[in-house]
Amino acid sequence: MSESPRTVIVSVPTDELAADIGPLPDGVELVVWDLRSPAPRGAFDMVVPPYMSGKRLLSALGDVKVGLLQSQSIGYEGMGAYLPEGTRLANATSVHETATAEIAVGLTIAAQRDLADYVRNQESARWAPQFSRSVADRTVLVLGYGGVGKAVASRLLPFETAIIPVASRARDEDGVHVHGIEELDELLPHTDILMITLPGGEPTKGLIGARELALLPEGALVVNVGRGTVLDTDALVAELQAERLRAALDVVDPEPLPEAHPLWRAPGVIVVPHVGGAADAMRPRIAKLVRTQIERLAAGEEPVNVVDA
Template identity: 85%
Template sequence: MSESPRAVVVSVPTDELASDLGDLPTGVDLVVWDLRSPAPRDAFDLVVPPYMSGKRLLAALEGVRVDVLQSQSIGYEGMGAYLPDGARLANASGVHEAATAEIAVGLTIVAQRDLADYVRNQEHARWAPQFSRSVADSTVLVLGYGGVGKAIAARLAPFETTIVPVASRARDEDGVHIHGIDELPELLPRTDILMITLPGGEPTRGLIGAEQLALLPDGALVVNVGRGTVLDTDALVAELQSERLRAALDVVDPEPLPAEHPLWSAPGALIVPHVGGAADAMRPRIAKLVRSQIERLAAGEEPLNIVEP
């Protein structure tokens, strides 16, 4: 005889997500709480904060017992300081990789084929063909070979590119040779497109600075869909203003980018406001993850995606 599901108290930030969860195990107490009002319960087994809400909202959890805090983002740097005592943190691995890979490939194509120029020309009804770079036959160094990096590599491979994956250490994985980060001085001079997918935090802060950017060949494209802090903004601006390198950025440092920041007007810069995961593919995927977490907790099983912030 199977055991009955145990009672589980869960909060989600929106009515939409609550509806998307569908039928849940018996005994689940599901409430909608966006963390902007007092806690509707004294204790929760699972709390899902609003997407891209910032860490400030987590102050609402002070004095509330929380077992698992389920982030809706992949990145979790700096979250440890905001977790309630005893709470575990789960990230949204598996939710955003496809959408982030789409924005990475899209930015790459737009930058290589000068599509932004044509959009500006269209606004003025200007017919102005130009010869552009191609994605095909380019060497793409994917810096960070986790879920997002692998998703990008899989989508760029059919474009007839040469993918050079780089991670913290060299290894062979699933028939792919992954280079170690210590090999960057040898790899960067042969790189046409530097694709940054690394998470933030102190270990990666400023990893790509003036020294590394100087190793890239003239005309190389820097794409960042990881975290803005990985890339030294001042060093990048200097390279862009000299018109030696180009950049296509979903993330920057600081965020949001101040209106007067020189990166906005730097030659060869294409900037979008951290929207890699902001696509409709997120909705069913985050619902699937949260539903799975609830089912696992109700069955007395360990939740998925637990990370050490």
């Protein structure tokens, strides 16, 4: 007598995501669980936690057997310590690169063309044209040449910029020479715009500190769409208060930024609250990724985007 096929049990955090996934393969049970209520099952083949929930909800998995945790974020630093034993982690590579690149380019344009000044002037009906910096003809050092870094670089190239990609090791990739991180000291003095797209975690913590910022030329722009911990906040504030550098930041350290923090009021800075991936392009892309994982699990295949947390 043959065994009946095993049911693959998957949870997603919202009815919206469940609907976006669409029809399921045979042998798949999909439940909606936001990790804030008691677990509706004792075991899951895959759990998708809420977006931007960080680690605070992962304690709900303590007594639940989970095969795969499918994050809705690209970054996953530190999550390994919160995963139940035997649970693998997959990140959301392919979901956020486009939206994050959009905000990286948007912040760059806003900072270079002084758009924040014009918005403030509009509030008081003040007509005050000014001569601003361009994006064209600038040298942009893209620190972190993974999915997000490549997406940013490809969008900045048509603005007639010179792109200098930097990664953990030097290499030639698709006709592009990627510089190694050990070359950073030589490259920073020739950088007009420092674009940080690196992930967080111990290997990148404080990578750009007072010494590295001092190597940038006066008037350079620092854009961070990676993780706030890559950039030493106190060192950046000192450069901003001296009006030597400018910054446009989607991520900061700490997050959320306290109301009294001097970064809010430093001259020459734009701060947005970690919204690089928070765009409607995410919805169909996360649904596509989750569906791919479901189909692979149902077929007995290895999931994609599995990372070592």
